[in-house]
Amino acid sequence: VFTKNTNRGRGRPPGRTAEGEATRERLYRTALRLIHERGYDAATLREVARRAGVSVALLYRYFPNKRAVVLALYDELSETLERQASMGMPGGRWRDRFDEALSLSLGVLAPHRVTLRALAPLIVSDGPDGIFSAATAFSRRRVQATFERAVTAAADAPRAALAPALGRLLYLGHLGVILWWLLDRSPSQRATTALLEAIRRILPAASLALRLSPVQTFVLAVDRAFVEGLLGGEAAANAPAAVSAP
Amino acid sequence: VFTKNTNRGRGRPPGRTAEGEATRERLYRTALRLIHERGYDAATLREVARRAGVSVALLYRYFPNKRAVVLALYDELSETLERQASMGMPGGRWRDRFDEALSLSLGVLAPHRVTLRALAPLIVSDGPDGIFSAATAFSRRRVQATFERAVTAAADAPRAALAPALGRLLYLGHLGVILWWLLDRSPSQRATTALLEAIRRILPAASLALRLSPVQTFVLAVDRAFVEGLLGGEAAANAPAAVSAP
Numbered sequence: 323v324f325t326k327n328t329n330r331g332r333g334r335p336p337g338r339t340a341e342g343e344a345t346r347e348r349l350y351r352t353a354l355r356l357i358h359e360r361g362y363d364a365a366t367l368r369e370v371a372r373r374a375g376v377s378v379a380l381l382y383r384y385f386p387n388k389r390a391v392v393l394a395l396y397d398e399l400s401e402t403l404e405r406q407a408s409m410g411m412p413g414g415r416w417r418d419r420f421d422e423a424l425s426l427s428l429g430v431l432a433p434h435r436v437t438l439r440a441l442a443p444l445i446v447s448d449g450p451d452g453i454f455s456a457a458t459a460f461s462r463r464r465v466q467a468t469f470e471r472a473v474t475a476a477a478d479a480p481r482a483a484l485a486p487a488l489g490r491l492l493y494l495g496h497l498g499v500i501l502w503w504l505l506d507r508s509p510s511q512r513a514t515t516a517l518l519e520a521i522r523r524i525l526p527a528a529s530l531a532l533r534l535s536p537v538q539t540f541v542l543a544v545d546r547a548f549v550e551g552l553l554g555g556e557a558a559a560n561a562p563a564a565v566s567a568p
Numbered sequence: 569v570f571t572k573n574t575n576r577g578r579g580r581p582p583g584r585t586a587e588g589e590a591t592r593e594r595l596y597r598t599a600l601r602l603i604h605e606r607g608y609d610a611a612t613l614r615e616v617a618r619r620a621g622v623s624v625a626l627l628y629r630y631f632p633n634k635r636a637v638v639l640a641l642y643d644e645l646s647e648t649l650e651r652q653a654s655m656g657m658p659g660g661r662w663r664d665r666f667d668e669a670l671s672l673s674l675g676v677l678a679p680h681r682v683t684l685r686a687l688a689p690l691i692v693s694d695g696p697d698g699i700f701s702a703a704t705a706f707s708r709r710r711v712q713a714t715f716e717r718a719v720t721a722a723a724d725a726p727r728a729a730l731a732p733a734l735g736r737l738l739y740l741g742h743l744g745v746i747l748w749w750l751l752d753r754s755p756s757q758r759a760t761t762a763l764l765e766a767i768r769r770i771l772p773a774a775s776l777a778l779r780l781s782p783v784q785t786f787v788l789a790v791d792r793a794f795v796e797g798l799l800g801g802e803a804a805a806n807a808p809a810a811v812s813a814p
Contacts, residue, residue: 443689446747454751498744501692505700506797513797520789527782536773543766551752551759 362440487545608686662722733791
């Protein structure tokens with residue numbers, strides 16, 4: 323369903339050569355390392371150029387600003403999650419698959435926590451780089467599709483409309499967990515570990531609750547509002563369950 | 569419990585006179601109006617000074633930067649919510665009191681949605697103006713206490729430790745609803761109205777679920793993690809239920 327690299331051109335100048343790709347990759351890694359060391363605000367593209375031994379003009383051709391680095395990171399991380407999830411998701415119940423998707427996602431993000439903390443404001447903004455904006459839609463859909471498939475391709479997937487709806491709400495909940503993790507000031511983010519453990523323990527009860535009519539109505543209603551209000555009416559992550567089922 | 573105006577000094581220079589207070593109020597309203605018209609980024613303090621007919625130097629004595637205006641707004645809104653909640657909260661069940669607190673909060677914020685959208689990034693940042701930072705703690709505690717009291721002072725308040733824990737999680741959930749509302753792109757934010765309606769309809773089931781041991785364990789565990797990780801260990805909103813019970 324997803325063609326690799328269709329969106330990798332972000333920040334890359336026209337004329338894709340192997341050399342150009344290698345330069346881009348080196349500049350990208352240098353920028354990430356600097357942001358990690360200095361923090362997002364203090365890192366400058368000027369210093370990235372200096373460290374990488376290229377002119378600022380050349381760097382700007384690849385990354386016109388720091389946000390371009392960030393969008394490339396989002397692209398890379400979502401691609402990694404998608405790949406890991408396509409290989410590593412357990413069969414069986416949706417709650418185990420959701421739990422796994424959540425763990426995979428946090429595992430992919432973990433090495434970049436310092437950088438991502440600086441990005442949290444960007445993510446919730448309604449600007450061009452917001453999590454629900456058009457500019458980031460390609461990366462977002464990959465992640466959203468991972469959570470939708472966690473439910474739709476599960477052995478105990480709820481009936482038709484309920485499955486993708488639940489998947490999308492779990493994706494939304496997962497964004498909440500990431501935000502919590504980014505704001506978590508406890509040592510080694512152990513409060514996030516505790517949250518994940520609490521979620522894991524309540525999932526069997528949540529799974530039972532999903533058989534109740536008021537709970538199903540709730541899921542469908544909130545999903546409908548989520549799609550209309552936050553996703554801009556675009557419900558489908560374009561990932562047919564059949565193709566990506568384990 | 570709360571002494572009014574103890575924190576109203578933000579952005580106000582030493583030497584509090586009635587004239588100084590009137591000037592501050594006028595500059596504050598002018599700044600808010602400009603932010604509302606132009607958006608947060610485009611609004612400049614220079615233009616605020618021009619509109620208000622004062623020198624930039626004088627304005628800076630009251631509001632050294634745009635963030636100071638924002639903190640004053642947060643202070644004002646939290647005070648309004650606190651006042652309205654102390655007068656207008658229904659007695660009876662916690663779920664009705666929570667529903668009312670949620671409606672009151674969104675009602676207080678509604679006229680400032682444009683301004684608040686610009687602030688969403690600030691709110692989730694881990695910087696000095698973040699929702700869980702020290703600089704905003706005074707305003708935050710007022711709101712948090714409102715939600716804690718919605719549960720602790722309810723006729724059907726759960727047993728001791730569970731009541732404030734539930735109140736804090738409802739406060740956290742309420743922040744999620746506000747974030748949703750700020751990102752909501754549907755006409756008249758009707759997706760938020762739909763979300764509120766869905767929450768209202770599921771609350772009776774949630775209330776029943778709270779009698780189940782795994783759900784109680786979940787609430788206590790998540791609250792413990794919330795307090796440690798996000799609130800920096802500071803659990804108490806310093807609002808003894810007995811004092812503020814209706």
